[in-house]
Amino acid sequence: MEPNFEKGLVPAIIVDESTNEVLMLAYMNEESYKKTIETKTTWFFSRSRNKLWNKGETSGHFQTVKEILIDCDEDTLLIKVEQIGAACHTGERTCFYRKIL
DSSP states (O other): OOOTTTTTEEEEEEEETTTTOEEEEEEEOEEEEEEHHHHBBOEETTTTTTTTEETTTSSSEEEEEEEEEEOTTTOOOOEEEEEESSSSTTTTSOOOOOOOO
């Protein structure tokens, strides 16, 4: 079973495999998905920079992939990882640290 990349990008929800805490949301294209499978670390496609990036390549805060699940429509991924350091580029553990309601 493979994600449907017909529209180009699929959302990837990243969660901590031991706590199920949602760490971040990013996007994958077919190439970043294949690199993630191959390397067992997360690779994403940056919409703003229009290029692939490996989570942790500059910060050292890598994500080791433990499990990948796909939704019923095959257009969203849930990736369980072992997070090394902070997931958010701000230095916070998760990108979802600001409460609205």
